[in-house]
Amino acid sequence: MVTTAPRVIVVGGGAAGFFAAIACAEANPAARVVLYEATAHPLAKVRVSGGGRCNVTHACPEPRELVKRYPRGGRELLGAFHRFGPRDTIAWFAARGVELKTENDGRMFPITDDSGTIVDCLRRTADQAGVKIYMPIGVRRIERGEAGFDVEFTDNSVGEFDRVLIATGGTKGSAGQTIAAQLGHTIEPPVPSLFTFHIDDPRIRGLEGLSVPAAATSVPGTKLKDSGGLLITHWGMSGPAILKLSAWGARELSERGYKFNVVVSWAEGRTVAQTHETLIAARLANLKKQIATWNPFALPARLWERLIIAAGITPETVWTSVSNNSLHALATQVAAAEFTVEGKSLNKEEFVTCGGVRLREVDFKTMESRVCPGLHFAGEVLDIDGITGGFNFQAAWTTGWLAGRAMSGVEQT
Template sequence: MSAAGGREIVVVGAGAAGFFGAIRCAEAAPDATVHLLEATAHPLAKVRVSGGGRCNVTHACFDPRELVRRYPRGSRELIGAFHRFGPQETIAWFAQRGVELKTEADGRMFPVTDSSATIVDALTTAAARAGVRLRTQTPVREIVRGEDGRFRISCGSGEVPAADRVLLATGGNQGAGGIAIARAFGHAIEPQVPSLFAFNVSDPRLRGLEGVAVQDASVAMPDARLIERGPVLVTHRGLSGPAVLRLSAWGARACQESGYAFGVVVNWTPGHRSEEIAAALAREREAHGRRQVATANPFGLPGRLWEVLVSAAGVPAGCVWAQTSKAMLGALAAQIGESRFAVQGKSTNKEEFVTCGGVRLREVDFKTMESRLCPGLHFAGEVLDIDGITGGFNFQAAWATGWLAGTAMAGVT
């Protein structure tokens, strides 16, 4: 093993990927000077707010080939990366620094403290111990590579030494300086569009249902031939929850191309096909004819939702099962198994903003995260055209690509 020390390393962007890359480089090459530059006053901002302030660190999926199936973009390139630094390595890394993670029923992994501050403290402590020089409110305006191969960095605040290697880890939104810098070095940028967003739906059936959650539903985008199953949450703006967010990730480009105006179909009981739903309703009529339809719910759906579906099917108020017609049962079965909604717009948590798009992946060596166009320039995190569905997958990609870049910049073999 060898490490080239005495060099200047600059990491641009103090988010998850940037912090991880800087720590790895500084620990592996203690003689190098690692500068970590953040444009804002708040490093690790997305880590702090992720998972509702709990920080979904990674996911308990330990087979790289299974893991990459959670990435709408970047799956092929990440296979090798996850063989080198996957969820098991992430768990071990944090454990070595005193942070224990727990696995929830759906596979998401959080610190046992249920506080993102635990993760932030671990990263900042590790960076300080490794000698990483963190500078906030230091936006990078331009980077040029001199004839000597070193990088000259122009900042909006103070000066930064010429760097032997640079890691761009500025995130994926279009305002991130890393995208412009990558483009200036000749990299192609895949169009950036939002991913992981809720659907804005203005529909009378959803009014008054804010906060109602169905733990197992399916949401489909027929035009894009996409469907996802899982929890669905009704919000004051429309539909959200893991199933919707996953669907938005896989359909990110299709949604954008439609102008965020498209149709979705919700099956509130996805374990049942249409004919099974109709048969269950017929059995309910035979077995419980005197019960009111609005209060006798054979599918265990939330009461308020069931009442809305019954009303939308044209079943009169106070109607008992024995009074329902075949047409009523057919309409109710359609509301349960094929509720159709028109989406008109999206809602994104700005603090947890995720995009698809970024630096074109074939222009990057995923063994080292180094540019194939400009030696010494590396990439990590969402500045690349990589994004995962909700569940800790985006952070896992950040840890892996940051670790690989940091290793390569340290010169470790």
């Protein structure tokens, strides 16, 4: 039921802002919804996301499972995902002519493999719903006025609104966070979340592009551990086994100045003792072969050779001549190889920041501020971040949709 014709302003034309503006205008066609984008490029991150393909969401429909993919925000998002989760995202886009497909690892992309499909869909739908978009005009200041909010824009114009959504993303020191702080919110300090590790080590030097499908990673002296594919890069290591570690350890690793050690098992799920036994069995089965020519872990040959050298074994040595002690050293290189991390790089495929508006100051049913009624938040401006795989956009769609519906003034069912 339509209760009012609220004047609604959405600040920020990213995934969360567009989704919210559309949800608001569709729920209440009488609402006057405007969206302000500071740059001339709305939805810029959607366009570059997922290597230009846009990893829209993840095939993980069960909210209890889904929230495990959020180092920050999982608890608060549980109820929100029951109201609008990946299934709703898929249906939302399908209803507007965009089919999504699922890849083997659960990531979902438009069947066109082109992020432009998502950008066009959002822009077209916003247009059809009657959302008025202003750009490049940013919001400079927001104050609580007599009957709502007084907003000042970067072109020096001003406006008055009943409801405000801040969806300005997670950029460090963004205007959205400053405005939120001025309106009484606490800002958790922003630090990068998904990042790759700088490692200069002879075991991986020159092996860029090489990957291992099932590695396990951990950081000694912390509880951080994860698993998944590991990619050797020009600068060190990347891939899900590293990126997930970086997300869960975002604050801890930042506090250490990104200088720490990482232990890699190149063959996930094996202890050093089990690996040693496997190597002893391999020696029996391959007595006369050179150790570098075959490995029982299906590791890439060039990496295997580096691990052999790191264990102090000459690659040409025949298996039968390798001592138990040397095999133990090799088992350690396979199952618990320690590397020194000397810094971080942004992950080109997807990067996010953690930090932002403190979550307990926001009601996750409506995304409305608990300290400033009428003010709402959605997307990365909040202290929410997911691991890589479409989880960050899902959080943006969910929080945007909830905020938009709530701002529309239409009674929630």
